[in-house]
Amino acid sequence: MENPVFEKRHVSLFNKSKEVEDAQRIRRSVIDCFEKASLPNTSEEERKRLLHFVVVGGGPTGVEFAAELHDFVTEDLAVLYPSVKDYVSITLLEATDHILNMFDKRITDFAEDKFQRDGINLKTGSMVVKVTGKEISTKERATGETKSIPYGMVVWSTGIGTRPVIMDFMKQIGQGNRRVLATDEWLRVEGYDKIYALGDCATINQRKVMEDIAAIFNKADKNKSGTLRIKDFQEVIDDICERYPQIEIHLKKKKLRNIVELLEHAKGSEKENVELDIELFKRALAEVDTQMKNLPPTAQVASQQGTYLADCFNRMELCETYPEGPLRIRGTGRHRFHPFRYKHLGQFAPLGGEQTAAQLPGDWISIGHSTQWLWYSVYASKLVSWRTRLLVISDWGRRFIFGRDSSRI
Known part of the structure; x- marks a missing residue:
């Protein structure tokens, strides 16, 4: 635009x-x-x-x-x-x-x-x-x-727009040419392991599968033969799905259950002893990175990120480690926590006239007056305290009875 x-x-x-x-x-x-x-x-x-x-x-x-x-x-x-x-x-x-x-x-x-x-x-x-x-x-x-x-x-x-304090910080760390802060999947500002950013001031730079395709293949190819049997690929499947969530999105789009089925589909065979070379492996995963999308700058995302970071900070010294970037595949590093994963819980669109549209998980669509009351319920449940809930609900009640406040205060 x-x-x-x-x-x-x-x-x-x-x-x-x-x-x-x-x-x-x-x-x-x-x-x-x-x-x-x-x-x-x-x-x-x-x-x-x-x-x-x-x-x-x-x-x-x-x-x-x-x-x-x-x-x-x-x-x-x-x-x-x-x-x-x-x-x-x-x-x-x-x-x-x-x-x-x-x-x-x-x-x-x-x-x-x-x-x-x-x-x-x-x-x-x-x-x-x-x-x-x-x-x-x-x-x-x-x-x-x-x-x-x-x-x-x-x-x-x-x-x-980006807040001035964020813009100044971005210039100080060499991200002045960006619209928002860049973080990794653990919500750490890129290049600064002890600085975290969440909400609409930041975006997650999800690592691409194709950047690490050779390292993934070599990790699975233990005997260094240059070919890979599908059944031998099982050992690294969990790590790959943990590190690259776009694979799961791609599998759902293709209506496939797991990566093994994706590889079999690319090979045109369903036998576990089928061998793949690096080029066929690349072709099988070539479209995966096209599923990568930035998270929307909504309160739902920020709330889940805040819960994730609070849990990480509270358990910092107690947790096991999980694969960080392609590092576990390369055998050089691990991280304490699972990467942040956003779970979309649905979205509402109030349309006026006490009517709302809702799109919820499972492709459930609801539109009309009943959905407006569902929106009221969800909105009230997300408020931070019972005092706030009562104040908001009482405001709704006054609006129904007396109309909206038209004063200039």
Whole structure:
């Protein structure tokens, strides 16, 4: 995507909200737009601009914000500002062909249909190229045409920026050309065994199978014959699956049970005494590394990483060692703990109107009002204390009865 140009004077553009203060600023900005639009000397054209809210990014954050903004405007602010409610419009810009691309297509289709019914203007294939104080310019991917859209407030939800303290640290350790810190599978900053990083400030650099293919083959080839029997390969299977999780993903995609079946499939035989040479071994694993993907910068990932590191630190002097990198295969080193492995527990996408879409393990898809209550339950269960849970649940109750808070506090 092209890097958009921002003018310094745009006061109504907000990055993805990360703090309570950010959310409060967004709410104040929405209310300010309604206040200005309600002034008697405001022209009709200016009212349309002020009450045009643009959300950039069709991922879970952008979709949820657009849905919540629609509910806030239509259910609460329209009652307080009835004279200008007909001027309100919400536009969601997405550079790709669909919103919620990381979800099942059934969820994507439902979300797009619901936004259309709700009157949210969904513009896919639109890349933001420039933002000024009153207009946002987009380039249509299909035609190359550039359009300018007047707005009252823009919320940017296509990604997050790196904190200054992290950027300074990255420059000090020679990672200044990266977007986030690079760590190994034990969440250690690359090149610094005693510094750990987790969450959306870092990404795991998973080692590729093909980088160590010769070492793996030589480890299994004990008699150094240059060929490898599949049945002799059993000894290193556990180490390889431990070290290279992309193999397991590849096996699931191919609907194979283990590496042995992958090698037999490549050889075209199911006999355990079939011999493989290094070239056939390479061909069998050639597509494995294409399954490597960076973990999403979500709270679910950060929470599991925090639990993993806490467990590692608490048992640092008690644990056995496990293969570190290709070192065990090469016979030169080990590590105390298993590498970090992320377990995806599902994801939710609130769509407004007390409806939510959920994609859970096992390809289970749920959409609608009942899923909203499931989301409430999961959200409350993940809060850190019973005090916080009670406060949040009471806030939900007040919202159901009295509506959302429309004050500027």
